[in-house]
Amino acid sequence: MPGYEVIGNEELAQIKEIFDSGGILFRHGFDEQRRGCYKVKQFETEFCRFFKANHSLAVTSGTAALRVALAALGIGAGDEVITQTFTFVATAEAIIEANATPVFADINNTLNIDPKLIESRITKKTKAIIVVHMLGVPCEIDKIKSICKKYNLFLIEDTAWGCGGRFGDEYLGTIGDIGTFSFDFAKTITTGEGGMLLIKEKNIFNLASAWHDHGHENNPSFPRWEDTRSSSGFNFRMMELQGAVGLAQLKKLNSIVELQRKNKALLWENINDLEFIEPREIPKNSYETADALIFFVPNKTFALECRKNLTQNGIGTKILPEAYTWHFAGSWTHLDKVTKQSLCTETFIKSHNLLSKAVSIPISTKINKEIPILLRKSLIKTFQEYK
């Protein structure tokens, strides 16, 4: 979790610079009034440099980032996009907004997409795979990248929850064709609302940049009102206040991830001898952001009881087991109204079985000394009641 815990004077100082240099809140134009202050542009540049990426584009949210990614890759009506059953509903919403069809694949013990189950989902209509690094743990992206290569599919990484994580030497969000990030208030770094795309190819970047800005090509030969355009688009532009906050937050990303990893290890050390729990699997070569500590308990009843005991001890859970309806495709019957066809033709029993016996503890950058002890106490109490 997160950036909101470390918001402070650095963010305020960045915002003050905007007001000290003319108060221009729009990312484009007003070149004389703003006296060189371009916060969104600078945020994009520094984000790109941090992640060693080719191109970056700031947008209004993580959901917008996914929508812009699909537009830039030319994905639309008649196309299918494969994604995982365990993700935030936004991943599916973006696909539906693009007029394409989401096709879900079950997860494995990593709680991310099972690479072994992808090929059976590929049809002639499949154009892309959106993988999700759910709750900070990298998916098995090496295997998925090979599948994309073999079938000539685009690979989008929904990195909303993987900001600062790595697979091998590469940052999450820089491995596929496009990586999308969210800076909403619950994410690793935050701008209140906001998002970013990291893009490999220059021509895809150009399409994304234009599409997120009504088709504007920002042609340097013309003023903005005479600008050239070759496509339609929409408005998903980030504004200067968000860019300013993002610049300050980005400087804190390494320390946030390090603190989360340290705190997660501290909690895990205190319970890893309990034989009735099993940790979420972490793929080899991956460096997780440790957004949450997730473990499997014997069954759903145990998981719910565990949550009750944790809550009584002042420890929250994050999504699992209590709130997976927002994050599990098998429960999204409300989307059928939009898609006019049922997306949940299957029950995704494998995903359901894993998710319903998982318990997720949110990891904070600040951790009270009592927490590891109370966590252990709650788990042991649940086990004793269960016996």
Ligand SMILES: *Cc1c(COP(=O)(O)O)cnc(C)c1O
């Ligand atoms: C948060 C999130 C999003 C959406 O990001 P917003 O900035 O809230 O629109 C998309 N995908 C996943 C996996 C997320 O967790």
